[in-house]
Amino acid sequence: MKKFFQFIIAMVISFIPGIFGVMFTPHNGSDAWFNALNKSVLTPDGWVFSVAWTILYALLGWALYLIISNEKTRLSKARAYWLFFAQMVLNFAWTYLYFGLHMVGAALVVLIALIVIAIWMASTFKPISKLASYLVWPYVIWMLFATYLNASILFLN
Numbered sequence: 738m739k740k741f742f743q744f745i746i747a748m749v750i751s752f753i754p755g756i757f758g759v760m761f762t763p764h765n766g767s768d769a770w771f772n773a774l775n776k777s778v779l780t781p782d783g784w785v786f787s788v789a790w791t792i793l794y795a796l797l798g799w800a801l802y803l804i805i806s807n808e809k810t811r812l813s814k815a816r817a818y819w820l821f822f823a824q825m826v827l828n829f830a831w832t833y834l835y836f837g838l839h840m841v842g843a844a845l846v847v848l849i850a851l852i853v854i855a856i857w858m859a860s861t862f863k864p865i866s867k868l869a870s871y872l873v874w875p876y877v878i879w880m881l882f883a884t885y886l887n888a889s890i891l892f893l894n
Contacts, residue, residue, distance in 0.1 A: 744802045751798030754825050755790055758832035777889035796872045803869035820858035827851040841891045848887055852880045
C-alpha cells in the first residue's frame with residue numbers, strides 16, 4: 738500500500754506545473770495574442786500539446802516514483818529531488834513568461850535552462866534508477882522541439 742501512495746504522490750507532484758500553467762495557456766482559440774503570432778509551419782494543433790503534456794507529466798511522475806521508491810539512501814537522492822523541483826519551477830516559469838507575460842525572449846532563456854536541468858536530472862537519476870533516467874528523455878526531446886517553436890516565434894514576430 739505504501740508503494741501505491743508513493744506512486745499517487747509522485748504523479749500529483751509531476752502534474753503541478755501543468756495544473757498551474759493551464760491558467761495562462763490559450764484554450765479553444767481564446768488567446769488573441771497567441772493566435773496573432775506568426776508561427777513555424779511545424780507548430781502542431783492545440784490538442785497535440787494537451788496530449789503530449791499529459792504523457793510527459795505522467796512519464797515524469799513515473800520517474801519520480803522510481804526515485805522515491807528506490808532503496809538508495811536519502812542523501813544520494815537529494816540532488817535528484819532538487820533537480821526535479823528545479824525543472825518543475827522552470828517549467829511553470831516558462832509558461833508564465835510565455836503565455837502570461839508574453840515575454841518570448843525571456844521564456845526562451847528559461848527553456849534553455851530547463852533543458853540543461855532536465856538533462857542533468859536524467860543523468861542524476863541514472864545511478865538510482867536507469868528506467869527513471871530513460872523516462873526523462875522524451876521530456877528533453879519535447880523541450881528541444883519547444884525551443885525550436887519558441888525561437889521561431891521570437892524570430893518571426
